[in-house]
Amino acid sequence: MTKIDDLKTPHFPSWCPGCGNLNIWSSFKNAAVQEGWDNGNSAIVAGIGCHGHIVNFMKMNSFEGLHGRALPVATGVKMVNHRLNVFVFTGDGDCFGEGGNHFIHACRRNHDLTVLIHDNTLYALTTGQTSPLSEHGFKTKSTPQGNPDEPFNPLALAIISGATFVARAYAGDMPKLTEIIVAANKHKGLSLIDILQPCVTFNKVCTHGYYRENTYYLEPDYDPTNKQKALDRAFEFGEKKIPLGIFYKSDKPSYEEQIPQIKDKPLVEMPLERASAVELFKKYT
Amino acid sequence: MSKSEIISVKIGAEAGQGVKSAGLMLAKLAIRSGYHIYNQIEYPSLIKGGHNVLQVNISKDEVTAPRRVNDILIALNQDTVNKHFSEFSADSALIFESDSKIDTSKVPPNVALLGIPLSKIAKESGNSDLLINTVALGAVTAVLGGNLVILNELIAEEFGNKGEEIVKANALVAEQGFKHITENYKKFIKGFLVPSDSVSNFVPHMAVDGNESVALGAIASGLQFAAIYPMSPISNILAVLAENQEKFGYIYKQPEDELSAINMAIGASYAGVRAMTATSGGGFSLMSEGFGLAGMTETPLVIIEGMRPGPATGLPTWSDQGDLQMILNAHQGDFPRIVLAAGDAKEAFELTMQAFNLADKYQTPIVLIIDKNICENTQSYPLLDFSGYKIDRGKFSTQIIKEYQRYELTPDGISQRTIPGSGNFFIANSDEHDQVGYSNEDAETRTRMMEKRMTKLKVCKEQDMKKPKLYGPESADITILSWGSNKGTMLQALKGLDDVNYVHINWMSPFPTEALEEMLSGAKFILNIECNYTGQMARLIRENTKIKISESLLRYDGRQFYPEEIIDAVNNIRSKK
Numbered sequence: 001m002t003k004i005d006d007l008k009t010p011h012f013p014s015w016c017p018g019c020g021n022l023n024i025w026s027s028f029k030n031a032a033v034q035e036g037w038d039n040g041n042s043a044i045v046a047g048i049g050c051h052g053h054i055v056n057f058m059k060m061n062s063f064e065g066l067h068g069r070a071l072p073v074a075t076g077v078k079m080v081n082h083r084l085n086v087f088v089f090t091g092d093g094d095c096f097g098e099g100g101n102h103f104i105h106a107c108r109r110n111h112d113l114t115v116l117i118h119d120n121t122l123y124a125l126t127t128g129q130t131s132p133l134s135e136h137g138f139k140t141k142s143t144p145q146g147n148p149d150e151p152f153n154p155l156a157l158a159i160i161s162g163a164t165f166v167a168r169a170y171a172g173d174m175p176k177l178t179e180i181i182v183a184a185n186k187h188k189g190l191s192l193i194d195i196l197q198p199c200v201t202f203n204k205v206c207t208h209g210y211y212r213e214n215t216y217y218l219e220p221d222y223d224p225t226n227k228q229k230a231l232d233r234a235f236e237f238g239e240k241k242i243p244l245g246i247f248y249k250s251d252k253p254s255y256e257e258q259i260p261q262i263k264d265k266p267l268v269e270m271p272l273e274r275a276s277a278v279e280l281f282k283k284y285t
Numbered sequence: 286m287s288k289s290e291i292i293s294v295k296i297g298a299e300a301g302q303g304v305k306s307a308g309l310m311l312a313k314l315a316i317r318s319g320y321h322i323y324n325q326i327e328y329p330s331l332i333k334g335g336h337n338v339l340q341v342n343i344s345k346d347e348v349t350a351p352r353r354v355n356d357i358l359i360a361l362n363q364d365t366v367n368k369h370f371s372e373f374s375a376d377s378a379l380i381f382e383s384d385s386k387i388d389t390s391k392v393p394p395n396v397a398l399l400g401i402p403l404s405k406i407a408k409e410s411g412n413s414d415l416l417i418n419t420v421a422l423g424a425v426t427a428v429l430g431g432n433l434v435i436l437n438e439l440i441a442e443e444f445g446n447k448g449e450e451i452v453k454a455n456a457l458v459a460e461q462g463f464k465h466i467t468e469n470y471k472k473f474i475k476g477f478l479v480p481s482d483s484v485s486n487f488v489p490h491m492a493v494d495g496n497e498s499v500a501l502g503a504i505a506s507g508l509q510f511a512a513i514y515p516m517s518p519i520s521n522i523l524a525v526l527a528e529n530q531e532k533f534g535y536i537y538k539q540p541e542d543e544l545s546a547i548n549m550a551i552g553a554s555y556a557g558v559r560a561m562t563a564t565s566g567g568g569f570s571l572m573s574e575g576f577g578l579a580g581m582t583e584t585p586l587v588i589i590e591g592m593r594p595g596p597a598t599g600l601p602t603w604s605d606q607g608d609l610q611m612i613l614n615a616h617q618g619d620f621p622r623i624v625l626a627a628g629d630a631k632e633a634f635e636l637t638m639q640a641f642n643l644a645d646k647y648q649t650p651i652v653l654i655i656d657k658n659i660c661e662n663t664q665s666y667p668l669l670d671f672s673g674y675k676i677d678r679g680k681f682s683t684q685i686i687k688e689y690q691r692y693e694l695t696p697d698g699i700s701q702r703t704i705p706g707s708g709n710f711f712i713a714n715s716d717e718h719d720q721v722g723y724s725n726e727d728a729e730t731r732t733r734m735m736e737k738r739m740t741k742l743k744v745c746k747e748q749d750m751k752k753p754k755l756y757g758p759e760s761a762d763i764t765i766l767s768w769g770s771n772k773g774t775m776l777q778a779l780k781g782l783d784d785v786n787y788v789h790i791n792w793m794s795p796f797p798t799e800a801l802e803e804m805l806s807g808a809k810f811i812l813n814i815e816c817n818y819t820g821q822m823a824r825l826i827r828e829n830t831k832i833k834i835s836e837s838l839l840r841y842d843g844r845q846f847y848p849e850e851i852i853d854a855v856n857n858i859r860s861k862k
Contacts (some may be wrong), residue, residue: 039710
């Protein structure tokens with residue numbers, strides 16, 4: 001049993017008041033309490049950006065890596081200890097800028113990870129530059145004339161790259177975000193949650209008000225197993241037209257389920273012994 | 286033949302004609318007949334075509350380097366004759382395809398010309414043009430006075446998994462090649478490879494290259510996770526690891542790039558297993574980011590760096606020693622890095638095993654430097670021995686620890702390590718951090734943490750660092766200083782030199798300052814030999830010691846030093862003195 005106080009650290013979040021990261025932090029803690037995630041069964045890997053500070057505010061074993069490299073660290077953790085719930089906290093710049101290559105390959109291999117994208121459509125920790133998810137024309141410190149680049153579509157990219165659980169959530173709706181985090185973790189395979197997370201300091205477009213106004217949940221009878229439909233819906237965006245919820249779900253085996261060496265138990269639980277390599281020597285005689 | 290005599294056989298062909306496999310079979314034939322071998326392979330970065338050569342050096346005594354001359358040249362194409370006609374020894378022979386129009390006019394008149402219809406034999410007896418390397422192997426076995434029965438054993442082992450037909454065809458053409466010599470060129474047969482007196486008291490030997498010995502060393506050390514992106518010259522490390530992973534229960538993963546390779550290995554190590562990666566200079570450039578991450582988070586990690594000539598893509602299939610200073614300096618800021626360099630495949634085996642223990646003990650990245658010559662040249666050794674090896678995981682526990690602090694300040698700088706899932710809380714943090722791992726930018730904390738990490742290097746110097754090795758007489762007229770694969774060349778050269786000794790350096794960081802100064806305190810003339818442009822080892826010595834190097838012999842053409850060149854260099858110095 002995890003209690004909310006078990007997750008408390010001596011450090012209170014340093015994010016700006018009203019920052020969407022606070023909602024993600026609370027929702028994740030609620031999910032942890034609900035599911036019993038703790039230092040005996042879970043690990044967090046975070047990247048660099050405002051999101052990465054989360055490791056200091058949650059008493060759950062974590063690795064804060066380098067900018068863009070959270071996914072490879074997390075895949076290493078998961079491959080050798082697949083009994084751990086492995087959560088990856090990453091930002092839109094971290095995951096799709098510096099870490100873009102790792103993202104498509106982690107999706108392709110379908111590692112059993114839960115990836116939470118803190119998507120504020122810009123670089124906040126470096127005080128407001130454009131990110132790979134910024135809208136075309138978006139004005140930032142690095143694009144004062146307006147962003148000339150088109151953004152990635154993170155959901156579509158995840159679906160076509162092979163991720164098997166693809167969802168979008170809005171940080172401000174904490175009960176729903178909690179629910180999606182739990183569902184993502186239960187899914188076996190790469191689960192991506194693109195979390196719309198308003199940056200109250202540097203983003204005057206994608207605000208809480210904007211998202212409250214323009215988001216809606218996919219219909220109750222929406223079928224997330226239809227890949228083509230999921231792609232169609234992933235491209236739906238605009239005023240009153242930002243869908244939230246689970247876009248895509250597929251039952252393909254995860255990477256870790258396919259490795260014979262860890263069929264019975266995780267590598268880390270096997271005794272570390274000097275291997276008798278002598279039998280390999282014959283080949284060289 | 287005398288004990289120190291070496292017979293050198295060079296096989297040349299286009300890539301894809303089986304030079305490597307023929308050379309390996311000849312090497313195994315030699316070790317099974319009671320001889321030592323050293324195989325040197327040279328080839329361009331191509332899969333088909335180009336010019337591939339392999340020199341098999343065979344001796345009753347240990348042989349550790351290639352030779353500048355050949356006693357037998359096997360030319361499967363014209364290029365081999367054109368490029369190597371000036372390398373014949375005094376009493377030598379050329380085996381070549383007699384049916385094609387190979388022009389032998391440039392070959393010196395004293396060389397025996399042993400033309401053999403290689404393709405004809407391959408096609409008629411073996412039904413395949415692909416078997417000409419086996420015909421040549423049969424022929425050279427005959428010229429060397431080798432045993433056809435042993436060759437047939439090797440053929441059965443080598444081709445067994447390809448089916449009975451293939452084994453038969455190869456055995457048949459080998460026999461035909463063998464017969465062609467005994468029937469047509471009897472007087473050129475040397476009684477050299479006869480498995481006679483020496484074989485019965487010859488301890489079992491194995492022929493391995495450094496890639497293989499690193500992989501074997503890693504497996505023997507209890508390797509649990511390896512992420513390696515392919516790159517010449519280390520790609521065969523991953524091939525050996527990938528092949529044996531299910532049998533030995535570890536995981537090998539090919540990642541999307543070297544950034545991922547090192548971060549995956551760091552993730553695996555943080556989660557509690559023995560992890561490694563391997564690459565060459567270009568890949569290490571990418572890894573330099575993760576290198577410091579392992580240092581900062583105090584995550585054990587073994588990195589193998591197989592050098593090839595840079596910069597950029599450089600000479601992908603040739604050798605160099607130009608990455609030393611990069612490895613010693615890569616990454617922003619200071620962190621404790623332990624850097625070792627092996628001199629041959631056997632040292633690579635032993636240092637790989639030691640690297641895993643050092644990584645666990647000091648909770649920091651260990652780089653083992655090798656080079657292309659070590660990676661891909663094959664040498665015979667008594668069966669590699671790991672019976673004395675003990676796995677030491679250092680301060681490591683999976684139990685619940687009261688008031689646990691991952692980065693607790695300790696006198697030796699090493700803190701208790703646990704793993705995620707153990708119930709203990711900690712943050713492996715790339716930001717500067719306090720003893721728990723929480724991000725912390727306080728000046729006092731930063732100072733203590735930097736000192737804690739760097740203390741580990743001092744402790745390593747006291748407890749684990751080895752002195753350089755001295756070969757040859759205690760005191761000598763000229764002392765050669767070198768490292769890496771030059772070792773084999775120096776040892777071979779010493780056999781032909783009087784009053785010369787050799788100091789071989791394995792530890793680059795921490796550096797054996799005092800030991801080296803003491804060893805060289807009485808040296809009369811120090812000749813530093815390296816394969817790079819700026820003398821990177823000499824720079825390291827200048828940085829760390831008061832030693833004055835008298836002269837440097839440097840090369841940066843990708844080629845290996847021949848012992849003959851070292852002897853020439855020494856004679857040259859003596860003539861000037």
